[in-house]
Amino acid sequence: MYALAQALRAFRRHPTSALATLTTATVSFSLLFLVGLLLWNLDRIVGSLESEVEIVAYLKEGADAEAVARLVRTWPEVESVKVIPKDEALAMLQLDYPYLAEAEDLIDNPLPDTLRVRLIDPALTRQVARKLGDLEAIGPGNVEYGGEVTERLVRLLAGLRLGANLLILLLIVDTFFSVMGTIRLSIENRREELRVMLLVGATRGFVQKPFLVEGLLLTLVAALVALALGNLAYRFVADTLQNLMPFLPVLSPEDRLQASIGLLVLAVFLGFFGAWLSVRTYLRDTEI
Template identity: 85%
Template sequence: MYALAQALRAFRNHPTSALATLTTATVSFSLLFLVGLLLWNLDRIVGSLENELEIVAYLKDGADAQATMNKIRSWPEVEKVELITKDEALALLQLDYPYLAEASDLIENPLPDTLKIRLIDPALTRQVARKLTQLSAIGPGNVEYGGEVTEKLVRFLAGLRLGANILILLLIIDTFFSVMGTIRLSIENRREKLRVMLLVGATSGFVQLPFLLEGLLLTLIAALIALAVGNLAYRYVAGMLQNLLPFLPILSSTDLLNASLGLLVLAIFIGFFGAWLSVRTHLRDTEL
């Protein structure tokens, strides 16, 4: 109780510094939390696109569809191969455009037999697409896939992740040194009192504990405020996006809980370690 009372008294003794640190930490944790959720959600979206990615290969007239399917199935990259015959393709097209049913009686079916290929690893799409064009039953120009769009998204996400990680690192460093500065001011204001306490037999751990609690309280309060704001903001934006684009995956309540716990752990580490390092650095004159 003594350590907690001393930590709270330190807030009253230098409120400007404590408020500045609290504000810095709150802004930093809010940005860190929201940027982390954004990256996590983008990962989910790209992963969802990759899972739906298929290669479509059009067979040449007269090609042996079954033999081609068996050959493609033997490739280690391939998970599934599905054949859509030209008659099935025409029937599907007529479902979308009923007026084509009349024209089909007048002309020969121009559609080719089609193979839909799903891979074990979507990252191998381009490689498998090149292999397909080398098959005599398919040939160049008869392979289509959405891999180019997905690859651009993956590259964009990689660049965004790098920039976000740099921002997160700068925010953590800024918060860390802000905590250290506040604890240093508390030490300077109480240096003479600390010397007296040591002279009368107080242990170094007893003397240091109020400063550790002060740093811990600063970052914990900031993290709780950031989590309240961040969760509300994310749920609001995610709800709007779900109404506009219901197919987009969003983070679940369990995901938000895990992210919140992660931020609390980080806040505890920054507050405690920043205060401990400041104590070790700035109390040497009192031999703590």
């Protein structure tokens, strides 16, 4: 109780510094939390797109589709291979374009037998597509895959992640030094009082506790405000995206809870360690 009372007293002594640190930490934690959620969600979207990527290979006339499929299934990169005979392919096309059924009796089926190949790792799509194109029964011009868009998204995500990580690092460092500055100001304001306490026998741990509590209060209050703002902002963005594109995945409440706990842990670390480092610097031995 003594440590808490002294921490609250410190806030009253220098409210401007405390408010500045609280505001800085709140902005930093809000941006950190929201950027982290958006990056996590973007990872989910890219992962969902990657899971839908498949390679389509059109077999040459007269090729044995089942034999080619058996060969491709032996490749270590391949998860599954589906053979679509040309009659089935035509039937599927007629479902999308019913008027084609009227011409069925007038012309021969021009579609080839097709292989649809799914991979264990979508990152190998381009490599496997080349291997399929090298098969005599297929040829390099008869392979298609939707990996180009996903590859661009993966590269974009890598760039965004790098920029976001740099931003997060700067926000963490800024918050850390803001906490240290506020604690140092508290120590300066109580320098004579602390000197007397140490001279009459107070332990260093007893002297340090109020400052550690002050640092924790600053970052925890900022983190709680940031979580409220960040969750509201993310829900608004997620709901808007879901209304526009319902197929896009969004983070579940459990995911947001996990991210919230992570932010609180980070806030405790920054508040405690920043305060501890300031106290350790200013209370070195008995020279206060």
